[in-house]
Amino acid sequence: MDAIILQILNGLDKGSAYALIALGLTLIFGTLGVVNFAHGALFMIGAFCAVTLSRILTLSHTVIDETKTDFLGNPLKVDVPYVHDIFGIAAGNAIIDWAVPLAILFAIPVMILVGVVMERGLIKHFYKRPHADQILVTFGLAIVLQEVIKYFYGANPIPTPAPAAFKGSFDFGAAIGFDPNLIIYPYWRIIYFLFATLIIGGVFAFLQFTTFGMVVRAGMADRETVGLLGINIDKRFTIMFGIAAAVAGLAGVMYTPINSPNYHMGMDFLVLSFVVVVVGGMGSLPGAVLAGFLLGVLESFASMREVIDIIPGINQIIIYLVAIIILLTRPRGLMGRKGVMED
């Protein structure tokens, strides 16, 4: 029982990342009809927003410490962050420590800008082209973006830790009556799950309860009719692209303490996120979220030693296996609607 609870918890935070990326993908597909293979790169750029802010906050000037030597035997050069000079050592360290949460504020405008530039500068030229063309151009863009990041930040992962206040893990098992240490769960992963829930809820509320969202939903259902009513739906869809980019970017920012970001992290999530979108049903926002969590949990269960012992290799194929089964039994995915990607 404890193992099952543990894997459900694991699946929820993994599913949070899938759901956030898949939500953005579905928003773009549902509004603009574009299959965006650069969406994983947006997740990666979001993560590097956190890295960038962390580097900005640790910008330093050099002080020579005559009492110590470096690896060549020269007096040691010690980097002193400017925030120490401005705010004092204790406050400066606290600001640096909170770089990842602060990066949320930094990433939102950056990601919206990146999304709008991407849409206006490149993707809009492919609206009327076949999906294969869209996939090729966005996949190419993803490769360009990751190579740009690698050029500036290198190929190695860059540690971007969570604030010290969130280090360690919560003994979930002890809290619900199991033995201590049986079900432990890192605080940051709990934060990540709550954050994802908040973002997903926010996007749904925005679409459901605002006039802007109502127009967008109307445009997703029947773009032509909305246009005939004199509404500039293209402009709203561009904004939605920016919002989708921001959602992916925020998912990336908050993911950095879980795994040290590297230039390839977007590609690691991209294919799985597409499977999530297809399983959820192309164009269905609730479907994307549901499938994200579902596949996250299933992936966690498939990684259990007891399961691998029975079916070796199941951990590597479970998501695709489930995708095949669902698509065979429900060709439009879990919550897909008739007519979407069927022409």
Add this chain to the structure above:
Amino acid sequence: MSKTDVSRRGLLKTGALAGSGLALPTIFTAQSAHAYTNEPTGSSVTLGFNVPQTGPYADEGADELRAYQLAIEHLNGGGDGGMLNTFSSKALQGNGILGKEVKYVTGDTQTKSDAARASAKSMIEKDGAVMITGGSSSGVAVAVQALCQEAGVIFMAGLTHSNDTTGKDKRANGFRHFFNSYMSGAALAPVLANAYGKDRKAYHLTADYNWGYTTEEAVRSSTEAMGWETVAAVKTPLTQTDFSSYIAPVLQSGADTLILNHYGGNMVNSLTNAVQFGLRDKQVNGKDFQIVVPLYSRLMAKGAGANVKGIFGSTNWHWSLQDEGSKAFVRSFGTKYGFPPSQAAHTCYVQTLLYADAVQRAGSFAPCAVAEALEGYEFDGLGNGKTLYRAEDHQCFKDVLVVKGKENPTSEFDLLEIVEVTPVEQVTYAPDHPQFSGGALGTCNNGA
């Protein structure tokens, strides 16, 4: 109207002849006028540096390339001479190799076996490289080593740690200076038993590929010989990025030690995840929970940040060693590039010097002559103490470093501290040891 005298049968014969000629790999035919593949006839000789310039190990590849460029500079008489001043052999005079200026070409392995073979083949066939060296992966090393054997050039392996490189996949034209999984296990186990006791229950997470298997086998057998019990060993996909679902069940298994047979990005992520889960703050079986990383790399330790603090592992070499060879290399490298070299840089630099020295002593670039000069060769002054290039398997035998993540690093390079220099006798094994069985060195190939 013109008339042709070409018959169908004649056309077929000519086509078959031309086809079979074209089908013969140029590697085996192009150098027929020479005594061996790519025999240098001019005033220079070309070496081929096959390193990952793109892909996940690009930073490690860049450090290897820096080391190679430094070695070339020193071989040609430039710079301060580096380890040429401390090397026990005095055959090299700083005037190239056998009086020929040393030049180099580079290839990009991309850490993919097929890409690495293609770039090595190109350097041999198009650029006339007489020796290939480099790499950051055992899969790549084994693939390129086999190619060099077929082509008739020497392969001086870069960073490759799998037992198989000088075990079941060894080749007469291939040589490895870097240590291997067996040596890591043999060096680590006594230190672990001393630090954590002989009554431990270990849980292995192992990268699901060749290097992972040999490392798990080596560490398991060494720690079990010390009295540890292995409660579980779980394979993790090489593409895995989030290891939470593999780490979460560790405590439930009753294990009190987690051994991460991971390298590169896998190691950074699995270690980060394990620390996040607070494993190191837990007590199991009345003992503090511990994590072990059998193969450390400074570049990878940097990626894991503060998570490496206090965690044991092994390494081939470290810049903080205080022998004259290491100090000379660190001084040369640090002065030229502004930071200390990695273990990958060290092994690549040393391999280049060892190759050049062997050619100089043999008086020939012919692969079989070079191989003969390297086989059974004992040397010193290159950073690892007295070292033997064993004739039976072309593996270097030298001291191994057991290291630990430093608690209070003074710089971004000061991440590991040396806990013990394990003497070579403790990590030496018989050529027919079960962990290395199943292959044969064969005979050397001069190509041409």
